[in-house]
Amino acid sequence: MPQGPNGEELPGAVLFACTLNSVRSPMAAALMRHLFGRVVYVDSVGARRGDLDAMAVEVMDEIGIEIGKHKPKSFDEFEDTSFDLVITLSPEAHHKAMELTRTSAAVIEYWPTMDPTAVEGSRDQRLAAYRAVRDELERRIQARFDARPAADT
Numbered sequence: 526m527p528q529g530p531n532g533e534e535l536p537g538a539v540l541f542a543c544t545l546n547s548v549r550s551p552m553a554a555a556l557m558r559h560l561f562g563r564v565v566y567v568d569s570v571g572a573r574r575g576d577l578d579a580m581a582v583e584v585m586d587e588i589g590i591e592i593g594k595h596k597p598k599s600f601d602e603f604e605d606t607s608f609d610l611v612i613t614l615s616p617e618a619h620h621k622a623m624e625l626t627r628t629s630a631a632v633i634e635y636w637p638t639m640d641p642t643a644v645e646g647s648r649d650q651r652l653a654a655y656r657a658v659r660d661e662l663e664r665r666i667q668a669r670f671d672a673r674p675a676a677d678t
Contacts, residue, residue: 535561535564535565535670536565536608536609536610536632537565537566537609538565538566538567538568538607538608538609538610539557539565539566539567539568539608539609539610539611539612540567540568540569540570540608540610540611540612540622540631541553541554541557541567541568541569541570541611541612541613541614542569542570542571542572542600542611542612542613542614542615542618542619542621542622543569543571543572543613543614543615543618543638543640544571544572544573544575544615544617544618544640545571545572545573545574545575545576545597546569546570546571546574546575546597546598546599547571547575547576547577547578547581547597548578548580548581548640548641548642548655548658549614549615549638549640549658549662550569550570550571550614550618551569551577551581551592551595551597552581552584552585552592552658552659552662553569553612553614553662553666554567554568554569555585555590555591555592555595556590556659556662556663556666557666557670559590560666560667560670561670568608569595570598570599570600570603570618571597571598571599571600571618572599572600572615572617572618572620572621573599573617574597574598574599574602575597576597577592577593577595577596577597578642580641580651580652580655581641581655583652583655584652584655584656584659585659587656588659600621600622600624600625603625607629608626608629608631609630609631609632610631610632610633610634611625611626611631611632611633611634612633612634612635612636613633613634613635613636614636614637614638614662615637615638615640616637619633619635634669636662636665638658638661638662639654639657639658639661641654641655641657641658
């Protein structure tokens with residue numbers, strides 16, 4: 526198994542899954558790639574395929590991580606099932622992941638994550654919701670994989 530910056534074992538391949546593969550899972554996958562992309566294969570998928578969300582692209586650009594070329598895909602279009610760890614971010618994705626991994630040895634973790642597209646209000650209020658999701662995903666990834674923030678490396 527690959528090792529992280531502090532000697533901890535990392536999964537060889539991680540899949541993030543949400544409802545539409547348009548906000549949460551692409552953000553999580555990009556954050557994971559940013560932190561561990563040299564040693565861990567990372568991908569994302571949705572219970573259904575949506576369209577990449579412009580606000581997700583914008584808030585990731587704010588921290589220097591580009592996701593604008595991401596092409597959303599669904600579990601139905603997904604052929605690679607050789608993941609060590611599947612992290613689901615929505616109930617619908619969790620159910621799909623359970624079906625997908627029924628015959629594999631993948632570990633599934635459920636990280637309930639707010640859908641920022643459900644937030645109404647001004648553009649600033651909506652962007653704040655996306656930032657909160659981005660920051661929470663980054664915190665959880667760092668905690669789960671014992672990563673130090675980029676500023677500390």
